[in-house]
Amino acid sequence: MDKPTRQFHVRIQEALNDPQIRANFRRAMDGLMTKRANMFPDPVELERLRDLGAAVRRNALAQLPELLERLEAKCAENGITVHWAESVDEANRIVLDICRRHSAKSVIKGKSMVSEEMELNHYLGEFGIEALEADLGEYIVQLAGQLPSHIVMPAIHMNTRQIAELFAEKLEGVGYIEDAEELTKVAREILRHKFFDADVGVSGVNFAVAETGSLVLIENEGNGRLTTTAPPVHVAVTGIEKVVENLEDVTPLLSLLPRSATGQNVTTYVNMISGPRRDGERDGPQEVHLLLLDNGRTRIHADPELRQTLQCIRCSACMNHCPVYARIGGHAYGTVYPGPIGEILMPQILGCEEVGALPGASSLCGACGEVCPVRIPIPKMLVRLRKEAVDNTGASPVKGGGAQRSFGEAATWKGWEKVHASPALYRLATRTATAMGGLPALGPLKTWASVREVPKPAAKTLHQRLEERGNSR
Amino acid sequence: MSGSRENILRRLRDSRETGAAVGRDFTVIEDLQWSGDEAVARFTGLMRAVNTEVHETTREAWPAKLAELCVAKQVMRLALAADTPVGQAARSVLLDTSVETVAYSRDIEDWREELFFQVDAGLSTAAGGIVETGSLFLQTGPDEPRLLSLVPPIHFVVLSRADFANTLLEMLRRHDLAAGMPTNVLLISGPSKTADIEQTLVYGVHGPRQLVVLLTD
Known part of the structure; x- marks a missing residue:
């Protein structure tokens, strides 16, 4: 077992043994599943919407290079500067350059998973620029020195008591208040001043519209709007796959995303930005930048099956279920x-050497595929990626394909294949197993058997019983 | 870096099976229709479900209602547009009250601190209402800048029932926005809110704590 995989298994054990984590997630996920179900009372309408949502995303990916060029041209027309980055390093440098050009000391951030991918806060911090998260959940997680545990609700792993303790410990002059409303007020006051002072706002993008050069952002708190409006400079960071062709294409996605994510009809704010402050306007940033990040996405795009990964609109329904x-x-x-x-x-993105064991963390129950609003066949792709992780052709399209291949596992399956391809060997094997009263609980089977009953073979094999009946066919 | 741009585009072009557009059938959204009273009931119901105050009033009576609400909510200073019909009507009726009106006719840089910390409410005009989701449709611009509906703790909006559309799709088509977008188009569906602390719903995080809709005929 390689090191990252072992770490993964250790973290799983730790989480399973932590009653707080079990309780916090269980309560939250049960609630989210119910809320989503209530939002889609008509199954026929849901399936039609999913068809449309999937078509919008597939259309965008089918024409991705053309649409990105169109987006760039249209953004330029609107006064938005477009940047391209192949790697997170390059993306971080671009953001840093923009900040430096404006002598920025403080950056305020709206929720952005791509900026998490870039570890942008850490990067800017190394250059003396404070990047502060303004989404309440992200703010809590940043204060705790942690990473988000959910892509829509970053602090879902904590309960009110834990957050009250955190605020009392980390925020000057704030006592222990175990009350969500009061805690929210505290954060609002602190962050309002940060918004007022921030030199640059960094946000993500939910959809980028090629037709009009518009950036569409959805949120409930208003921090996204403030981030993109109050500071003199707005930098939007996003993956290259987030583009859609037409303005109308955003409508089914806006209908599917919040309902699938948090069981809301619509988020409080849908913010469509098509440029910096124009002549005669009284507010809005003087500069808007759009950063398009690759970070492995072009490689994913190259394989028609794996490309479906890029249909994702980051709603979180798959994890909720x-x-x-x-x-x-x-x-x-x-x-x-x-x-x-x-x-x-x-x-x-990271390669099978690092995280090739991840697709194994699934029972393949199929719930993720059933709820995906844009019809990504996640269970099928989990199987595909398990295969790529142990690939032996040397031609895997996935980064680090084959890295999880182990001699023991490969030999076991080779043996299984041989036994099942030869009647003589098969009989020998089943008779031996029957005679021994089952397989010895050794190696991986020992772990497996520690929480399960090992199946016991019948006293006689089917072949034996048929022979005793005199082969009376 | 232009090298990165070229590399990304080249790799995407090298992908197999790209190029063909995929058809999209929007009838599932076009089928959503609500008529007259049904539309009003749905819109107001959805808005109230997320803590929005909706007052059904008329084109003539809304300024008086606004004045009454401002006094009741102890609004001392109300920001509004200087030159829109809504801004002018509000100004004339508020002259006789204790509420001071502040026209958003300066660049934000000139009164940033004032707007952030000394204005209690903002008044704006909705370009429409979306019945499907109970959303206000706003187009910001020189008269009604972006921060007017965002920074003050209370947001008043005047909306006419004549400007309802069934869906966002219908609204985008009605205003032909695909042909040209204003710098900022917004859908607003309730006061600012969060559920980031143990999924407890709290209204009023970064945006307005109260959203008040004056729904006219």
């Missing part, structure tokens, strides 16, 4: 994107 995620929580995965989407996305 995953029995594994609900039990181990987001941190156990050790990656920016946890849950089923993380299990298929992260090995393709």
